[in-house]
Amino acid sequence: MSLLAVSNLTKRYRRGDKTIAAVDDVSFHIDPGETLALAGPSGSGKSTIARLVLRLIEPDAGRIDFEGDDFLALRSAALRARRASLQMVFQDPLAAFNPRATVARVLDDPLRIHGIASRTERPRRIAALLERVGLTADLAPRAIHEISGGQRQRVAIARAVATKPSLIVLDEAVSALDVSVRGQILDLLLDLQRQERIAYLFISHDLGVIRAIAHRVVLLDAGRIAESGDACAVIDAPQSAIGKALVAAAPRLNRTTQDAS
Amino acid sequence: MSPLRRFLRTPEAFAGAILLAALIAMALSASLLFPGDPQAIAGPAMLPPFQDWSLPLGTDRLGRNVLAELFHGARTSLAVGLTAAAAALVVGAVVGTLAGFAGGIVDEVLMRITDAFQTVPSFLLALAFVSVVGPSLGIVVIAIALGTWTGPARVARAEVLSIRERDYVAGARVIGMHPLAIAFREVLPNALPPVLAMSSVIVAAAILTEAALSFLGLGDPNRVTWGGMIAEGRTVLRTAPFLSIVPGIALVLTVLGVYLAGEGIVETTAVRRGLS
Numbered sequence: 001m002s003l004l005a006v007s008n009l010t011k012r013y014r015r016g017d018k019t020i021a022a023v024d025d026v027s028f029h030i031d032p033g034e035t036l037a038l039a040g041p042s043g044s045g046k047s048t049i050a051r052l053v054l055r056l057i058e059p060d061a062g063r064i065d066f067e068g069d070d071f072l073a074l075r076s077a078a079l080r081a082r083r084a085s086l087q088m089v090f091q092d093p094l095a096a097f098n099p100r101a102t103v104a105r106v107l108d109d110p111l112r113i114h115g116i117a118s119r120t121e122r123p124r125r126i127a128a129l130l131e132r133v134g135l136t137a138d139l140a141p142r143a144i145h146e147i148s149g150g151q152r153q154r155v156a157i158a159r160a161v162a163t164k165p166s167l168i169v170l171d172e173a174v175s176a177l178d179v180s181v182r183g184q185i186l187d188l189l190l191d192l193q194r195q196e197r198i199a200y201l202f203i204s205h206d207l208g209v210i211r212a213i214a215h216r217v218v219l220l221d222a223g224r225i226a227e228s229g230d231a232c233a234v235i236d237a238p239q240s241a242i243g244k245a246l247v248a249a250a251p252r253l254n255r256t257t258q259d260a261s
Numbered sequence: 262m263s264p265l266r267r268f269l270r271t272p273e274a275f276a277g278a279i280l281l282a283a284l285i286a287m288a289l290s291a292s293l294l295f296p297g298d299p300q301a302i303a304g305p306a307m308l309p310p311f312q313d314w315s316l317p318l319g320t321d322r323l324g325r326n327v328l329a330e331l332f333h334g335a336r337t338s339l340a341v342g343l344t345a346a347a348a349a350l351v352v353g354a355v356v357g358t359l360a361g362f363a364g365g366i367v368d369e370v371l372m373r374i375t376d377a378f379q380t381v382p383s384f385l386l387a388l389a390f391v392s393v394v395g396p397s398l399g400i401v402v403i404a405i406a407l408g409t410w411t412g413p414a415r416v417a418r419a420e421v422l423s424i425r426e427r428d429y430v431a432g433a434r435v436i437g438m439h440p441l442a443i444a445f446r447e448v449l450p451n452a453l454p455p456v457l458a459m460s461s462v463i464v465a466a467a468i469l470t471e472a473a474l475s476f477l478g479l480g481d482p483n484r485v486t487w488g489g490m491i492a493e494g495r496t497v498l499r500t501a502p503f504l505s506i507v508p509g510i511a512l513v514l515t516v517l518g519v520y521l522a523g524e525g526i527v528e529t530t531a532v533r534r535g536l537s
């Protein structure tokens with residue numbers, strides 16, 4: 001049985017006097033420990049799907065099953081408790097944290113909220129989390145705005161894995177990072193997935209990154225699924241018009257496919 | 262340059278700080294310098310200032326020491342001004358945060374209540390409240406706060422409306438934080454700066470309102486107040502104008518000091534935020 005199954009998900013927004021479907025009858029599933037990528041041009045509905053899956057916004061139609069339960073039926077306390085299993089990493093790691101927070105507080109919150117560790121035990125858990133994502137424990141007392149972008153994204157990943165989730169949604173999580181840092185973060189994500197069997201819903205407009213990390217890919221165009229399948233197969237030989245356009249627009253990718261042929 | 266140095270370099274802020282420091286010193290030293298009841302008779306009635314050096318500012322119609330009254334009045338002004346302003350800021354920030362963060366029907370109801378309070382002039386509201394409930398220090402504080410919390414509430418709500426769309430609020434929801442914890446731990450502290458920037462004006466207004474209530478005889482009768490002293494002096498305005506002028510000047514300088522120092526603080530923190 002799949003970990004996450006999204007069926008006929010639809011979300012409409014009113015713009016002026018007409019409504020547009022930001023997400024239009026979208027269905028997909030993710031298996032445990034699998035990475036599914038969502039790709040598509042800007043405005044194709046990727047972030048809206050992420051927010052729907054995380055119950056940050058409510059859909060107009062459709063169904064979301066997570067860990068075998070009707071996820072949309074969960075309310076208040078039950079939903080908050082279940083959130084331990086479904087985490088998120090944002091694009092801009094600076095905007096994703098309270099500007100007043102310290103690294104320790106950011107990691108303390110999930111441990112406290114979900115009762116994962118007692119007050120006395122938490123500092124040790126925080127140190128372990130920092131080390132798990134390749135940082136040192138002496139970063140804990142630092143303010144979030146004092147550390148580098150790459151360190152911040154590692155802290156964001158540490159926060160996401162603090163509650164031992166089965167699925168993490170990453171919305172353009174490496175897009176704002178330097179190329180060298182990006183590679184390190186992707187390695188960290190692959191390592192975490194191997195060790196803890198976490199599934200990823202990996203949103204990116206960068207097909208090169210998707211090819212490197214995702215098992216399967218779903219291509220979106222104006223809120224609808226244009227194409228989906230094995231990540232390498234779809235990127236190497238796109239069938240849909242939007243798939244061809246996206247591949248043509250990715251220069252690095254072009255070269256590798258030409259070299260191969 | 263340290264914020265304190267920069268603050269003290271602006272002449273207005275410096276003057277404000279001096280005035281405020283003098284006021285606080287008066288309030289704190291009142292019972293040390295003038296122990297006992299400031300409303301007790303201390304000498305002959307209506308002694309003009311600078312005649313008797315044990316009563317430097319003279320005495321009032323009943324022979325009470327004007328300087329002692331002035332010091333004890335500073336205490337009342339400061340106590341009422343600060344507590345009323347603090348109450349208004351706390352209530353305003355909480356109501357504004359709840360309205361802005363919850364949205365929907367909660368927002369609608371809270372903002373209608375805010376509108377209702379705002380349509381009544383705040384002084385009338387204070388006047389009516391004290392007239393009905395009766396004058397005491399606590400009631401005067403509540404009366405003043407009743408008319409002033411709406412400004413901070415609106416500012417806090419506007420700020421919260423923009424903050425609640427930020428990623429970090431979504432992040433707090435994703436880790437399962439309770440909505441009230443998000444509103445008060447994550448959002449409210451970041452919405453505070455523009456609310457706190459209003460505090461000097463609110464403290465100054467609260468001190469004036471307290472004086473006006475006391476002037477109308479609606480202050481706490483067991484305490485010396487500057488408003489009460491002015492009212493008292495008014496009956497003998499022709500023969501002893503100093504009895505009204507002295508507390509009047511104290512009031513003006515206090516309001517000016519609070520306002521200037523407050524603006525100075527806002528200015529320096531704004532500069533600091535602008536630089537970082």
Ligand SMILES: Nc1ncnc2c1ncn2[C@@H]1O[C@H](COP(=O)(O)OP(=O)(O)O)[C@@H](O)[C@H]1O
Nearest residue numbers: 013014022040041042043044045046047048049
């Ligand atoms: N809160 C909103 N109100 C109105 N329209 C929105 C809102 N959020 C997203 N949209 C619209 O939905 C569409 C999809 O947006 P989004 O999911 O952010 O795309 P992507 O992440 O793929 O760039 C866009 O046309 C966007 O303008």
Ligand SMILES: [Mg+2]
Nearest residue numbers: 046047048171
């Ligand atoms: Mg997006």
